[in-house]
Amino acid sequence: MIPSLRQLTFLIALADELHFSNAAKRCNVTQSTLSAGLKELESILGVTLAERSKRSVIMTPIGRKIVEQARKIMTDTQHLVETAALEAEAMAGDMHLGVIPTVGPFLLPRLRPLLRDEHPRLRLYLREELTDQLLEGLRSGRLDVALIALPHDVGDLETLELFEDGYHLVAPLDHELACKSLADGTMLKNEPLMLLERGHCLQQHALSAFPGLLNKDVEFDATSLATLLAMVEEGLGSTLIPNVAIDAGLTKAHDVVEIDLPTSLPRKITLVWRKSSTRKDDFRALGDLIIKARESLRIG
Amino acid sequence: MIPSLRQLTFLIALADELHFSNAAKRCNVTQSTLSAGLKELESILGVTLAERSKRSVIMTPIGRKIVEQARKIMTDTQHLVETAALEAEAMAGDMHLGVIPTVGPFLLPRLRPLLRDEHPRLRLYLREELTDQLLEGLRSGRLDVALIALPHDVGDLETLELFEDGYHLVAPLDHELACKSLADGTMLKNEPLMLLERGHCLQQHALSAFPGLLNKDVEFDATSLATLLAMVEEGLGSTLIPNVAIDAGLTKAHDVVEIDLPTSLPRKITLVWRKSSTRKDDFRALGDLIIKARESLRIG
DNA sequence: CGTTTTAATCGAAAAAAACGATAACTGACA
């Protein structure tokens, strides 16, 4: 048998007041209720917490000790309630956002200051993972919302498309296409094209956009876009870089050329969450901010 | 409105089981009870803790966070119960003992090992204070029990006399009484007698035993028996030292003579506690041990 | 397209809590 919080409240009030009637008043109950409650608490604990005569109430040493522990429990409980209350506010409390590595590092540095300014009470926890892991995270409840690139099977999750993001072909400076501003799939046929390691949506999108590449042995195990660019710079081949990364200045640090692609690949940057989620308004507000962040990238 | 521990229990069980019926079984309630309990908890907190479909239950991130806090609250509560249970055992848990300075330092070093051996689960907290402060401490509940010397007004407190303790007159080596083995009040008439500062029962007892001293200006502000002995050694006068202190070897370190007194002063070492106290058996057991400790002093 | 599984809901029953009144006791004061 364990005591109830109510009983602990009674005990604390009594320890403060050293007077049953006053303590009862503080708890908004009658004296008899508090008296019975304390008696039951003592019976549960098996110790005398307060020795009372008709004229005075004194706490026993063990009573004091229990009171201190009870106070801690009560403040912890209060803290728990406050944690929840913060969460219940719009754009406040904790939010766990997952992002894909080909978008996160470029967009989120711009998102942070926007959030700090407009929603200072929101604590955004970030996790950078591959799309499938993010979706699993959503379904397991580990994440509240994720930023991914469609097309991709999202099951019964709810989606909010934010914007379309294309690619540029990025090639070595001395590349045969360097002077041209267009490229198409056929041109890439004989191109040593390098992509990210398996699992990245970027690779899947590229392969579906240029089916001809499927037969080629293009599976470099690059783990990041920066690695890819370094390899391009070395003249090992070309690669595809999403526009957000280019807008964010990723290619500026490398001696490479960016070549427009004729067909805009369908790559839709999208927020995803569970249908059963209760914070959809927050997610939509977050989506607006992400769009803002992306626009600030393109302008500045 | 604050949640109940019961609701937190439900939440924790659900977080562990991720299944309402199983969680309910663990809590020994029906599924409907747990379902309603969790719903009310969510309503109190204003957040969704678990998103449930007909097929699965997942905890939300805020749900997990709340669960962690709830776990802490529950273990703290469990700890509180255990604290009380320990106290409820015989000779276990905390006991706050107050002692007078003319007895404590000599008797208690012998008591400690006895306690450790016979009642290892008892934690004895000691406070050394003057008799009146000890009695106040008892009445306020700061102390459970006190070791004092009677006669002294103890009001309606309950007492347990342990043993009688007398005095010796302690004088400088070259004292006129040094060769004699007896002394009485009249002999002390012209003696420069030094006692402890006002408040010590030792002083009161001496003054009542030798009324003739009352008119003399004997109020040195000695704060400890060791100080008194040092002054005796310097030849500044004589003093009275209780037998427990002599048995404990206090005088061995000083060049002084101990002189038997003809009348055994009525000084009864006594345990005192509140009539309303619930641990009287413990106090009596403690009393037995203190007697043992004293006997070990006289033998060894 | 049933069958099974599972959470929510509903009304009744049971349990617990709270209340108001009163008793029992204490200390103070005349």
Place this chain on the structure above:
DNA sequence: TGTCAGTTATCGTTTTTTTCGATTAAAACG
């Protein structure tokens, strides 16, 4: 010493809360 004021414990009743069992609704699975 007797009375009064103040305080906690207790008791029976009322009110509130909790729990249960049965049912419903919805989803997954074969």
